[in-house]
Amino acid sequence: MDKPVIFITGSARGIGGATARLAKEQGWQPVLHGRTESARLKELAQELDAPFFTADVSDKPSIQSAIEQAYEKYGRLDALANCAGIVKPKPFLEMAPEDWQAEYQVNTLGSVFACQAAIPLMQKQENGGRIVNISSIRGLAPTMSARGMCYSMSKAAVCTLTETLAKEFSPKIAVNAVAPGFTATDMAETWSEGVWDQARSALAGRPAEPQEIAATAMFLASSQASFITGQTIVVDGGYTMAGK
Numbered sequence: 740m741d742k743p744v745i746f747i748t749g750s751a752r753g754i755g756g757a758t759a760r761l762a763k764e765q766g767w768q769p770v771l772h773g774r775t776e777s778a779r780l781k782e783l784a785q786e787l788d789a790p791f792f793t794a795d796v797s798d799k800p801s802i803q804s805a806i807e808q809a810y811e812k813y814g815r816l817d818a819l820a821n822c823a824g825i826v827k828p829k830p831f832l833e834m835a836p837e838d839w840q841a842e843y844q845v846n847t848l849g850s851v852f853a854c855q856a857a858i859p860l861m862q863k864q865e866n867g868g869r870i871v872n873i874s875s876i877r878g879l880a881p882t883m884s885a886r887g888m889c890y891s892m893s894k895a896a897v898c899t900l901t902e903t904l905a906k907e908f909s910p911k912i913a914v915n916a917v918a919p920g921f922t923a924t925d926m927a928e929t930w931s932e933g934v935w936d937q938a939r940s941a942l943a944g945r946p947a948e949p950q951e952i953a954a955t956a957m958f959l960a961s962s963q964a965s966f967i968t969g970q971t972i973v974v975d976g977g978y979t980m981a982g983k
Contacts, residue, residue, distance in 0.1 A: 742768040744813045745960055746806055748796055748853055749773070749823030751780040753924035754873060757949035758820050758956050763787045765957060770809040772796075772823070796823045796849030803856035810860045817864075818960035819857040820871045821850040821897075826926075828887040839889050846893035850900060858904075858912060867911035871959045873952075874898050874918045876975050894918075898971045905969030913968040915959045920975025921946040942977025 745762050749755040751773040759769040760783075771791035773780035784791040790812065792805035810816045825845045829838060850872050861868030876882040878894025901916040908914065921927075921938035923946045930938070938946040955974050958964055973979060 740768065740813045740815060742766060743817035744768045744770060744809070744815050745818040745820060746770045746809050746816060746853075746857065747772060747820045747822055748802070748849065749821075750791075751777055751783065753822070753926070754919065754922065754949050754952045754956070755820070755822030756783055757953035758822060759783060759787060759789065761950060761953045761957050762960075763789070765961075767817075767957075768813060770813075772802075772805060774823075796821075796853060797844035799848075799852040799855070802849070802852050806853065806856040806860070815864060816857060816860045816868060817866075818869045818871065819853060820873070820956055820960060821853050822873045822956075823849050824873065824894075826887060826890045828884070828890065830886060831888050834889060842889045842893045843896075846890065847896040847900070850897055854900070854904060854914075858908060861912050862908075867913075869960050869964070870904065870912065870914040871956045872897050872901050872914070872916040873956070874901070874916045874971055876918050876920045876973060876979055879918055879971070879973070879979070882979055901971060902969045909968055913959075913964070915964070915967055915969070916971040917952060917955050917959065918971050918973045918975070919947060919952045920973070920978040922949055922952055923947065924949055938978075940978065940981055941975060942981050945976065947974065947976060 750759045750771040762769040769789045794801040794805040874897040875894040877891045883891040904914040
């Protein structure tokens with residue numbers, strides 16, 4: 740296949756869905772993924788004329804099988820974008836063991852398991868491959884959240900994963916991350932006015948649109964970012980530096 744192939748976890752909606760649409764626009768072959776065979780996943784697959792796979796990213800054999808099937812279908816895997824994630828904020832003293840486990844399993848180990856599946860396939864290829872992990876500004880020290888402590892910790896681990904994978908697998912495979920700020924995905928429908936005030940306090944005066952995060956993800960997945968690896972790129976409209 741002449742088109743570069745990108746496997747995108749969590750691509751039924753939000754940043755993952757926007758990344759899939761942009762990949763298609765830029766001449767890539769997106770491969771979609773969702774935890775379940777939802778109506779939105781099937782609709783996006785039809786819209787983009789793209790295959791989709793269902794797998795639980797927190798279950799290593801499940802996501803490994805999906806990525807390997809995509810590789811077998813196209814005979815190549817040029818990029819992996821780890822967009823699957825969950826957030827369930829609670830005060831620290833109210834968090835049960837299962838709360839910690841759920842966010843860590845999806846947000847951190849989901850990326851780990853997808854990378855463990857993709858990297859051996861990329862190593863077979865002359866041009867290697869590129870991996871883009873989606874972290875969050877909540878995973879960075881200045882903007883970590885106390886109420887969302889588990890989410891912050893799981894996303895901080897994604898940043899560390901990004902750096903260590905880049906060190907181990909360069910120069911064959913480049914690994915970078917995007918740390919979005921407030922982004923107007925479906926989750927924004929549940930935001931309180933206080934959260935909206937936070938989002939509007941960015942220098943840009945608004946939250947990001949999912950496609951704006953996708954643009955950075957696809958840049959990092961492309962050959963245009965050929966000299967970038969081990970980096971976490973903050974895309975937050977100036978929220979981190981606003982000082983408000």
